[in-house]
Amino acid sequence: MGLGFFDVSDDITSPFANARVPFPDASFATRAKNRLAQATVPGTGLGGLGSAVAWAARVQGTDRPTPFLRIDGIVVSGAHFGGFVESTPVDVDVLRALADTAGIPLTFIETEPTGAAESAPLLTVDEYEEALERGRAAADAAIDGGADAIVLIGLGPGVTAAAIGVAAHLTRTPPIELSPRVHVPGGLIDDETWMRQTAALRDAFARAGGPGRNAAAALSEFGGPVLAIAAAVIVAAAIRRTPVLIDGPAAAAAALAARDFSLGAPKWCYAPDRVPHPVVEKMASQTGMADPIGPGLDIGDGCAVLNAVPLLQDALTLAARLPYPADVDDRDRPDGIVEEEPEDPADDDPAVTGDGLSH
Known part of the structure; x- marks a missing residue:
């Protein structure tokens, strides 16, 4: 089935073509847990913080x-026209304040507004490839600058609805199952926005006509530049064995898309605190993500992870x-990262190639 002016049969030269994403070595997680269990303390240990360690x-x-030496933040923002748009504006002042407290410098990547997904695909082939390249360049710049971990945040009117569309497409889930009620200031529920967004998602899926279930289709049809850039950040960081910290639906959908480029890519992601959103829950379940350590903060994408970073760093300091x-302390153990790992039982995707296109 065709994809409007984006067609997966087109000759696409991805910046990740033939790239191999390593899996982090899960055996070290087991060893760390065993070591924590042998700590000579009078109580039962670190409790829930053990998952982060x-x-x-x-x-x-x-x-x-040990605590990460430098964590950089990448904030990708943009807007959608049409039915995806939310009624609550994004306030970056809270983000900046939390980032300052955590000592995390933020790099902002602005994208051009998209059209309405219910009317046409959000990205052409060229725009899709440009977004991947921007994400790769942003991750490389952070890592080249000394970052050993990256906080990834996606913002903008309509980005949450776009994330629902991408996650629904990639996981074969009806969009309405990933669409919670829309909350607005004052403790109110905005049913009108919820109905508009779910109708737009329905129409976008009907318009696309059932494209192949892969990242290229999902990001171009429903995700737009914010999520395409975010997915590229995850893949590029994973290639360089650099973890990515996330929290909300935008980054969670990007992690699901990154899995289509390589099954190893989302294994480098962690949400130390998770926004209570169905897209986040779906991503965590399908990628086998470690349990969170935060309270489930929900005051805007990026706020939960930035608030949780100091707790993550403190947990690592305490464990050390x-x-x-x-x-236990004197025992020599080999360090290293394996190149491959068996697929998790929760991963039900077909075989994928390194260019984000399923076979």
Whole structure:
């Protein structure tokens, strides 16, 4: 079935063509958990913080993970016309304040507004490739600048609805199942916006006519430049074995799209605090993500992860400072990261290639 002026049969030269994304070594998570269990403390240990320590062990390739030395933030923003748009404006002042508190510099990537997904695809082939290149360049710039972890945030009117569309398409889930009620200031429910967004998603899926279930189709038809750039950030960072911290539906949908480029890509993602949204829950379930350590903050995309970063760093500091028996601390263990890992049972995607197109 055709995709309007985007067609997966076109000759696409992705910046990730033939790129190999390594899996972080899950054995280090097990070793870190075992080491924590042997800490000589009077209580039962770190409780829920242990999941964050185990995740850090996995991506750092050691059973003795340490706080990240430099975490950079990449904020991708843009707007959608048509039925996707929400009624609540985005306030970046809270983001900036939380980033300052966490000591995380933010780089903002602005995108051009898109059309209405219910009327036409949001990206042409050239625009899709340009978005992937922008995301790759942003991740590379952060890592080249010294970042050993990246916070990824997606913002803008309509971006949440776009995330629902991408996640629904990639997971074969009816969009309405991923569309919670829309909350607005004052504790009110905006049913009109919810109905408009769900109708726009319905019409967008009907217009696209059932395109192949892959990242190129999902991002071009329903996601737009914000989510395409975000997915590219995840893939580019994973190629360079750099973890990505996320929280809300935009980054969660990007992680699902990144999985189509390589099954290993979302394994480098972690939501230390998760926005309570069905897209986030779907992503965490399908990618086997480690349990969160935050309270479930829901005051806007990016706020939960920025608020949770200090807790993550404190957990790693505390784990390193706990007393351990000498035979545990002195034991030599090989470091390293394996190149491949069996697919999780939750992953039900068909085989994929490195260019984001399913076979």
